[in-house]
Amino acid sequence: MTTPSQWFETAEKASGAWEFEPEFSSFGRLWRVFMTARVATAGVLVVLQAVIHALGNSSNRWPVAVCIAYLCATLAVRLWAQPRPPGRTFDAHWLATIGVDVITFSLLEFLQSGGINYTPLFALPVLLSSILGPILLAFGTAASVTLLLLVDAWWTSLQTPGDFNARFLQAGLSGSGFFLVALLANQLALRLAREEQRAKASQSAARMQTQVNELVIEALTDGVLVVDVNGVVRSANPASRRLLFMRKAIRNAPFMLATESAWQPLADLMHQTFATQSPQEADIRLEFPARSARRLHVRTRLAASQNGTHESLCVMFLEDLREMEARVRTEKMAAMGRMSAAVAHEIRNPLAAISQANALLEEDLQDAGHRQLTALVSQNAQRLAKIVDEVLNISRAQEQAPAPQTTMLMLDDTVAQIATDWASQTGAAQRLGVTLNAAQTSVWFEAEHLRRLMVNLLDNALRYASASAHSMEVATRVMTGGEVRLAVWSDGQPLEATVETHLFEPFFSSESRSSGLGLYICRELCERYGALIGYQRVARHATEGNEFFVIFKPAPQLLGTPRGSFDTMPA
Known part of the structure; x- marks a missing residue:
């Protein structure tokens, strides 16, 4: 008291x-x-x-x-x-x-x-x-x-x-x-x-909690929409706006779901949530005109007033199905990488025994036909050994120091040869232009790995380029700082923001039939030689297109006479 x-x-x-x-x-x-x-x-x-x-x-x-x-x-x-x-x-x-x-x-x-x-x-x-x-x-x-x-x-x-x-x-x-x-x-x-x-004090705590909630919602990778019973979006975080709008047409809330015909599945799911007064979950497909469709996994929750003094709101959580599938594929790839490393280690020992036995057998053979067979065995054993090393490098199963800078090549000569071979094999010589401006410049890279890198980039360009002449271009040049730049350009449509974000991730692709490993392998090869690979949207010949570029580390000049440069591919 x-x-x-x-x-x-x-x-x-x-x-x-x-x-x-x-x-x-x-x-x-x-x-x-x-x-x-x-x-x-x-x-x-x-x-x-x-x-x-x-x-x-x-x-x-x-x-x-x-x-x-x-x-x-x-x-x-x-x-x-x-x-x-x-x-x-x-x-x-x-x-x-x-x-x-x-x-x-x-x-x-x-x-x-x-x-x-x-x-x-x-x-x-x-x-x-x-x-x-x-x-x-x-x-x-x-x-x-x-x-x-x-x-x-x-x-x-x-x-x-x-x-x-x-x-x-x-x-x-x-x-x-x-x-x-x-x-x-x-x-x-x-x-x-x-x-x-x-x-x-209560008002200050409420404001602080509101700021924390807004920061959390803004930082979420999943899209969040808050919709009222009339279909008016009261709030939309940046992730949801990236999923719903074109890159140059991002709008802030409020806006109506009925303004876009592509959003009709979202509106239907919202009406179903209010009608049943229960959460809903579904996979929907948004069909945008002049754009590829976007598949979303949508979950709804109903925020209803307890005493009926306030209107109910529908909270919608949007997730790109491609990103979900990419995460699943990434997890699978990690498991496959561990398994591949184990298999590669197991292959190494018998492969070494095969190579050694083949070398001993070759010493006792006199017949030219038999020696030809042992040479074939030796060649394929070396190829298998190289594949095993690459599997171990890409899977990251073993720590490996950066590749020794002992492999140099003349960039223009090698690029011209690879482009010519690829154009003849694909029949795209009339659509491919080559501009080489890095004559007598050598870079740290292996020729076979550069071939694999360019083939992946050219295959992607061919897949999305138009059928017009010069719809694709390969170009090299020496940059101001001394680095050497290789670019593969095509006049394809702009990439979506979600696709661009995950371009170089394994098993991520905008097409269901693609493995999604091509650009990932390109990135791994570039990192091995200290090169940098990237993407940008640029215009060439007054036409906008997609450009993948590689910036190489320059190497000392090689001896020899370069083949020169040329502007277009021969027919």
Whole structure:
């Protein structure tokens, strides 16, 4: 149980609740209300004194002068003073407000005119000190008012003989009432301040939670849509906008699902969620005009109001099925990589035994036909050994230092030969243009790996290029920093944002029949030789297209005469 001393201590500690409030807070508003009430009271007193003198009930002009001075003082404080809580003692701020009120009402009480009792007016400074100040100041103000009333009763008893006990009793009762008013008003003000602080703390926590939720939703890789019953999208995170809009037509919420015919499956799923009042889950297909369809896995959840005061909202979670399938394929590839590494290690030992036995057998053979057979065995054994090494390198089953920079090639000569061979095999010589501007420049790369790299890039270009002449181009050039650049360009349609993000990941492809390993192998080969592979959308011959480029590390110049450069492929 709380003792009186503990209660007063708690009240004193909480009495500074208004001290650090800004000007336009609850304290500022209460302060302005009290200052306005003081001005109104002063105006009423001036009018009252003027009426008394006009009726001839009093010839004393001092009350009029006191009321006019009080009106000027209250107007000055209301117009120019800034809201500031009074201190714990009778400081200068107290004198400018509460002190002026107490002195003014005391003077009017001593200079009574027309038999008017001004004692009720002391409630204003008591309330002002109780609500806007600490409990000590409130009790101090009530005590000063009580003392003044007692002094007034004593002085009146000296001037006017009579029953002075009644006057002292009236002054004591009024003072007790002022003490009670000070206590109750101060406790109500403290409660209001505490409730306001709790409300502000709750509001700040709610805002912080809202910011955290927005950050989480913004960073989600899955798309999130918040839709009302009318099909209006109230909120959409960046991932959902990438899934629903063209790259150059990204819109912010709100927008209507009915504005795009491709979004009709989403609208149907939303209506089904509201109709059944239960979550829904489905795989849908969005058919965009002049674009490939996009398959999405959609989950809906209903955010319904518990008491029916707010409308229900449908929250839709969108996930690109290609990305889901790519993750599954990546996990499968990791398992296949571990299995491939184990198989490659197992193949190495018998392969070494085969090579050694073949070498021993070749030493004892004299017949040319038999030697030709052993040479064939040796050649294929070396090829198998090379494949085993590549499987181990690509699967990352063993840590391998960067490839030794001992394999160099003349880039233009090798690129020209590979492009010519590929064009003759695919019959695309009329559609392929070659521009070589890196003559007499060598790079660190193996010819067979460069062939595999270019064939993958050219096959991709042929798959998406148009049938017009020069719809594909291979180009080389030396960059400003000395690096050598190889580019394979085609006039295909722009890649979707989700496809571009995962271009070089294993088993990720925009086509269901593709393995999705071509660009991944290209990236692995480039990283092995310290080269960089990338993609960009550029224009060539006034036509925009897709360009895959490789930036090689330059190597010392090779001896020999280069074949030169040419602009177009021979027919």
